[in-house]
Amino acid sequence: KNQVEQSPQSLIILEGKNCTLQCNYTVSPFSNLRWYKQDTGRGPVSLTIMTFSENTKSNGRYTATLDADTKQSSLHITASQLSDSASYICVVSGGSYIPTFGRGTSLIVHP
Amino acid sequence: DTAVSQTPKYLVTQMGNDKSIKCEQNLGHDTMYWYKQDSKKFLKIMFSYNNKELIINETVPNRFSPKSPDKAHLNLHINSLELGDSAVYFCASSSDARSYNEQFFGPGTRLTVL
Numbered sequence: 001k002n003q004v005e006q007s008p009q010s011l012i013i014l015e016g017k018n019c020t021l022q023c024n025y026t027v028s029p030f031s032n033l034r035w036y037k038q039d040t041g042r043g044p045v046s047l048t049i050m051t052f053s054e055n056t057k058s059n060g061r062y063t064a065t066l067d068a069d070t071k072q073s074s075l076h077i078t079a080s081q082l083s084d085s086a087s088y089i090c091v092v093s094g095g096s097y098i099p100t101f102g103r104g105t106s107l108i109v110h111p
Numbered sequence: 112d113t114a115v116s117q118t119p120k121y122l123v124t125q126m127g128n129d130k131s132i133k134c135e136q137n138l139g140h141d142t143m144y145w146y147k148q149d150s151k152k153f154l155k156i157m158f159s160y161n162n163k164e165l166i167i168n169e170t171v172p173n174r175f176s177p178k179s180p181d182k183a184h185l186n187l188h189i190n191s192l193e194l195g196d197s198a199v200y201f202c203a204s205s206s207d208a209r210s211y212n213e214q215f216f217g218p219g220t221r222l223t224v225l
Binding site for chain 2: 018032033034038041042043044046049051084087089091094098099101103104
């Protein structure tokens with residue numbers, strides 16, 4: 001069964017600090033992995049997408065990594081800002097049209 | 112200009128009623144989706160239409176009926192609403208059905224069934 005597990009479930013950090021969110025998956029075959037950011041009361045917005053051959057991709061202060069051998073991905077946020085407070089969702093797509101969503105990590109950045 | 116819009120934003124109704132949520136995208140995309148996000152923020156795909164044809168139907172009760180009058184619209188009709196239908200429903204679109212393509216989400220419709 002295809003699954004995506006994210007950790008931690010929630011995280012509180014101080015503004016300016018770095019943090020790393022984890023995503024482990026069992027989706028097979030693997031096509032791509034995407035990280036979304038969802039602000040409270042809004043729809044998710046894509047941050048990065050990686051395919052099998054990519055092991056890192058950056059979008060500003062967000063850097064995603066992918067280890068397709070161990071089926072793990074991480075999202076690193078550098079120099080966090082209050083606006084980074086959101087839910088971060090890992091989504092893995094395989095051989096079908098149907099993506100598998102993780103349950104998300106809720107990040108709170110305190111001043 | 113809003114890329115993916117949904118109406119209404121909030122919907123409060125009684126058990127047993129029938130209601131509809133509308134979705135429109137102005138991105139020229141071929142594929143549209145409906146998602147349900149429960150109280151624990153878990154997003155689950157319900158339906159997907161590609162060029163007005165249903166391509167994903169994820170074991171959703173048949174009280175839920177999507178309708179796509181054209182590529183730019185995907186509406187969701189729900190019959191005989193139940194308490195468990197309370198959730199936030201998101202519409203999304205992508206250029207085509209290939210998973211690599213980014214999905215653009217609407218702002219969501221918060222449905223509360225009393």
